[in-house]
Amino acid sequence: MSDLIQLGARNERPRAPRADELELKFSPTAVEQLDALRTHYAEDKACILPGLWIAQREYGGYLEPAAIAEVAHRLGRSYAEVEGVATFYSMYNTAHTVGKHMIEVCTCLSCHVCGAYRIGDYLKQKLGVDFGETTADGVFTLHEVECLNACDRAPVLQVGDQYHGPVDTAYVDKLIEELRGSGSSTVVKLADEIVKVHLKDGQA
Amino acid sequence: MAAAVSTETVNITVNDIELVVPKGELVVEAVKRLGLEIPIFCYHPRLKPVGMCRMCLVEVGFKQPDGTVRKMPKPQAGCTLPVSEGMAVYTDTDAVKRDRKGVLEFLLANHPLDCPICDRGGECPLQNNTLAYGPSTSRFVEMKRHLPKAYPLSQYVTLDLERCIQCGRCVRFTEEISGDSQLAFRFRGASMQPSTFQLTDFESKFSGNVIEICPVGALTSAKYRFRARPWDLQTSPGICTVTPCGTNIWFDHRSGKFVRVNGRTNEGVNEEWTCDRTKFGHDFYNAADRLATPFRRDGEAFNAASWSEASQAVLAAFADGGEGVAVLVSPTLSNESLFMTQRLVRDTFKTNNIDFRPSGGLAWSERLENKYGLDPVGGTIADLEHAGSILVFGASLADEQPMTFLRVRKAWFSHGARVVVAHEVATEADSFADVVLRYNPGSAAVVAAGLRQLLAKVEGKFTPEHVESVSGVPADKLRAAAASLGENGAVVTTRRLAKPAAEILAVAAHETGRTFLHMGPHANTEGAAALGALPDTLPGGVKAETAGLDTKGILDAAAAGKLKALWLVGVDAFSLGDRDLVSRALENVETLVVTDYRPTESAEYASWLLPLALPAEQDGTYTSSERRVQHMGAILQAPGEARAQWQVAQELAARSGAAPVFSTSEVRSLIDSVAPDYASLTMAKVIDGGELLPRRGQSPHDLEKLAQTLGGL
Numbered sequence: 014m015s016d017l018i019q020l021g022a023r024n025e026r027p028r029a030p031r032a033d034e035l036e037l038k039f040s041p042t043a044v045e046q047l048d049a050l051r052t053h054y055a056e057d058k059a060c061i062l063p064g065l066w067i068a069q070r071e072y073g074g075y076l077e078p079a080a081i082a083e084v085a086h087r088l089g090r091s092y093a094e095v096e097g098v099a100t101f102y103s104m105y106n107t108a109h110t111v112g113k114h115m116i117e118v119c120t121c122l123s124c125h126v127c128g129a130y131r132i133g134d135y136l137k138q139k140l141g142v143d144f145g146e147t148t149a150d151g152v153f154t155l156h157e158v159e160c161l162n163a164c165d166r167a168p169v170l171q172v173g174d175q176y177h178g179p180v181d182t183a184y185v186d187k188l189i190e191e192l193r194g195s196g197s198s199t200v201v202k203l204a205d206e207i208v209k210v211h212l213k214d215g216q217a
Numbered sequence: 218m219a220a221a222v223s224t225e226t227v228n229i230t231v232n233d234i235e236l237v238v239p240k241g242e243l244v245v246e247a248v249k250r251l252g253l254e255i256p257i258f259c260y261h262p263r264l265k266p267v268g269m270c271r272m273c274l275v276e277v278g279f280k281q282p283d284g285t286v287r288k289m290p291k292p293q294a295g296c297t298l299p300v301s302e303g304m305a306v307y308t309d310t311d312a313v314k315r316d317r318k319g320v321l322e323f324l325l326a327n328h329p330l331d332c333p334i335c336d337r338g339g340e341c342p343l344q345n346n347t348l349a350y351g352p353s354t355s356r357f358v359e360m361k362r363h364l365p366k367a368y369p370l371s372q373y374v375t376l377d378l379e380r381c382i383q384c385g386r387c388v389r390f391t392e393e394i395s396g397d398s399q400l401a402f403r404f405r406g407a408s409m410q411p412s413t414f415q416l417t418d419f420e421s422k423f424s425g426n427v428i429e430i431c432p433v434g435a436l437t438s439a440k441y442r443f444r445a446r447p448w449d450l451q452t453s454p455g456i457c458t459v460t461p462c463g464t465n466i467w468f469d470h471r472s473g474k475f476v477r478v479n480g481r482t483n484e485g486v487n488e489e490w491t492c493d494r495t496k497f498g499h500d501f502y503n504a505a506d507r508l509a510t511p512f513r514r515d516g517e518a519f520n521a522a523s524w525s526e527a528s529q530a531v532l533a534a535f536a537d538g539g540e541g542v543a544v545l546v547s548p549t550l551s552n553e554s555l556f557m558t559q560r561l562v563r564d565t566f567k568t569n570n571i572d573f574r575p576s577g578g579l580a581w582s583e584r585l586e587n588k589y590g591l592d593p594v595g596g597t598i599a600d601l602e603h604a605g606s607i608l609v610f611g612a613s614l615a616d617e618q619p620m621t622f623l624r625v626r627k628a629w630f631s632h633g634a635r636v637v638v639a640h641e642v643a644t645e646a647d648s649f650a651d652v653v654l655r656y657n658p659g660s661a662a663v664v665a666a667g668l669r670q671l672l673a674k675v676e677g678k679f680t681p682e683h684v685e686s687v688s689g690v691p692a693d694k695l696r697a698a699a700a701s702l703g704e705n706g707a708v709v710t711t712r713r714l715a716k717p718a719a720e721i722l723a724v725a726a727h728e729t730g731r732t733f734l735h736m737g738p739h740a741n742t743e744g745a746a747a748l749g750a751l752p753d754t755l756p757g758g759v760k761a762e763t764a765g766l767d768t769k770g771i772l773d774a775a776a777a778g779k780l781k782a783l784w785l786v787g788v789d790a791f792s793l794g795d796r797d798l799v800s801r802a803l804e805n806v807e808t809l810v811v812t813d814y815r816p817t818e819s820a821e822y823a824s825w826l827l828p829l830a831l832p833a834e835q836d837g838t839y840t841s842s843e844r845r846v847q848h849m850g851a852i853l854q855a856p857g858e859a860r861a862q863w864q865v866a867q868e869l870a871a872r873s874g875a876a877p878v879f880s881t882s883e884v885r886s887l888i889d890s891v892a893p894d895y896a897s898l899t900m901a902k903v904i905d906g907g908e909l910l911p912r913r914g915q916s917p918h919d920l921e922k923l924a925q926t927l928g929g930l
Contacts, residue, residue: 028418092414097401
């Protein structure tokens with residue numbers, strides 16, 4: 014992108030997909046859930062956040078441009094607006110593809126004092142990736158995050174919708190083993206749980 | 218239809234000067250009443266305030282019972298703070314000055330100081346504010362952020378992310394004014410970037426405005442980039458002649474060459490916006506193949522000739538030509554040119570064979586004002602803003618009448634008007650329409666009749682069910698549309714809509730007391746019609762005793778070899794449709810004279826090719842689609858010997874014995890003597906913002922003729 018692109022004819026520049034060019038991937042359940050969520054709000058703009066959670070689940074944890082476009086299309090909002098929302102929040106994975114499991118290491122004060130970086134280093138070494146990277150087999154993504162609000166369990170890790178702490182290297186070994194063994198993706202599960210919370214909120 | 222403005226006022230003080238201002242006015246606006254200015258970046262009077270840049274910080278306090286002023290501990294953003302009773306605003310205390318310095322230092326922490334190569338340099342609010350209020354040095358020694366420079370967001374707009382100060386004006390413009398929401402902020406914090414989805418093409422019909430409202434050089438015009446420095450430009454007030462809206466523009470030029478267009482404020486027409494056709498559609502002034510001298514055909518070649526030879530040749534072919542000659546004129550010529558041309562045609566050529574419309578124009582007795590006595594343009598663009606409901610019928614307003622589109626959208630966005638859109642295809646206005654009626658091609662009149670029946674509560678065969686069977690518009694939708702339109706409001710359509718539908722809508726609007734706007738497609742369609750550039754209408758709308766041939770008739774006659782001479786003034790005949798007919802017509806005419814600013818396809822058949830001065834190269838007035846007469850002076854010099862059409866017409870008339878006319882003001886007196894509408898205008902008003910032609914006034918008659926039209930459906 015940083016190359017100075019010559020000003021050419023209009024059709025030489027990438028253009029946003031037209032409605033009929035989108036490959037819609039939402040499952041029937043997802044469409045149903047989105048329609049249910051829309052009724053919770055006065056306008057569809059407010060449904061962008063839960064809509065993106067559904068998309069994050071349906072697209073396997075990574076909000077690729079097509080996923081953002083699909084949400085925008087289904088909610089009748091502009092692509093740019095939905096992309097702006099998605100890229101604002103750090104829990105939407107818009108930057109790059111993620112593995113099946115996202116291990117988030119809290120490195121804020123309490124965890125830091127209790128050895129979060131030792132755990133972090135151990136994880137990096139064990140998985141062979143740095144913070145912000147995904148293992149070659151596409152199973153684990155490692156992230157460094159700010160305070161997870163669980164200082165009583167420092168050092169704490171978040172994997173999907175579960176907190177693990179206090180952790181030591183033995184616990185990490187066991188956790189990695191377990192996650193490798195499990196067939197389902199905790200990233201998708203997290204998104205699903207959040208969608209369910211949204212759906213429940215509306216019923217209350 | 219004035220807006221319900223709150224008349225409640227509050228007493229405030231600004232820098233200890235007492236002031237009475239309307240309640241709820243923003244501080245940043247209130248201080249302008251004292252001639253003071255609060256520096257701003259993100260605030261824009263026509264956009265909702267967001268308080269993003271903090272440039273407008275002021276100190277605010279309230280009078281205590283003991284007479285002292287107790288200030289708020291922290292400075293307040295003047296752009297988001299409405300005034301309230303007893304408020305004391307301070308705009309020039311030491312604290313405010315220090316705050317402004319601080320804000321500017323932060324804004325400049327990442328803003329590159331590449332002003333010498335920045336297009337905005339010289340007209341840049343950041344530059345100006347820094348000079349006036351900013352620190353002279355920066356304490357930041359860190360690297361500035363680096364981002365792509367000169368990214369082409371579209372063929373018109375270039376994005377330089379490094380320069381962006383994240384004020385959000387462009388984002389809010391696309392959300393609030395143009396409504397396409399093409400721009401949004403991606404990412405957050407320091408890496409926040411205004412851009413399109415995935416940096417794809419910025420597809421908007423009003424994208425040029427974001428260049429003008431950007432307070433830095435982040436969004437620049439791809440067409441103007443590095444063409445000039447603002448201080449080298451001369452600027453003159455002009456009128457857009459590319460669209461029918463009469464958009465007011467600043468026409469920037471340098472060394473006699475057109476450079477760029479900026480929006481000029483006219484609250485009645487375009488507020489301060491331009492459409493992209495206006496903003497980027499004026500390049501033809503610099504066309505490389507502009508004609509600068511008359512040309513005579515000698516065999517295959519064109520050879521330069523003098524105007525004197527040309528005039529003699531044209532007169533020889535046309536004078537007293539009667540039925541054997543004809544003239545087609547362009548509805549983008551000025552009122553003066555159109556008037557003088559029709560006068561030449563009628564007085565010297567002795568014929569009524571003149572027309573400005575493409576094929577299929579209505580005869581005198583078929584036009585709304587004559588058939589029913591209904592005013593085809595019964596309101597103004599500004600009227601729409603406060604219409605409770607607006608029916609947009611059979612028109613893609615964003616394409617055909619861009620400024621009307623913006624006003625309709627504003628009525629919806631700012632005043633909650635209900636909008637119903639009926640058209641064969643999807644349009645921009647669908648996005649905010651209450652009800653969209655998508656009818657089958659060719660069934661417009663039936664839908665109009667169905668709507669009329671519901672709105673005017675009359676009986677007839679056009680029940681919603683019948684309309685559904687013909688047009689494919691669900692009966693429920695039609696009823697919903699009628700309910701949404703309520704008891705009053707406005708009906709907007711354009712001349713592209715075929716006759717029966719427009720007629721039905723006009724009568725329906727009259728029956729239900731709605732404003733009706735039937736808007737023409739070109740810069741001076743209204744002027745051409747009012748000043749007699751029609752085969753059956755004399756200036757002032759008077760019916761001609763014998764009608765001449767209309768465009769179709771002229772082309773048919775030419776193709777049949779019945780025309781001795783044909784003159785195309787600013788018209789490329791091939792743009793009139795039916796290319797086969799046109800080429801036969803041009804081949805079979807003995808003398809074809811083409812007047813245009815550059816050689817057109819028709820010019821290949823011409824015996825004489827005459828150079829035409831463009832609108833900004835001559836003094837003239839134009840009648841926009843809302844019948845507003847506006848003036849544009851001669852800004853540039855026409856190339857070589859190119860002349861305004863009124864000059865050409867007057868010379869021919871003078872050569873054959875008429876009294877010579879030396880200036881456009883003389884032409885205007887001539888117009889005033891035959892067209893009472895124009896006689897009532899004051900030139901000072903025409904120059905300053907334009908003046909509306911007097912409403913014809915409804916004098917409805919023969920409304921029962923509609924039954925015949927309805928019966929024919």
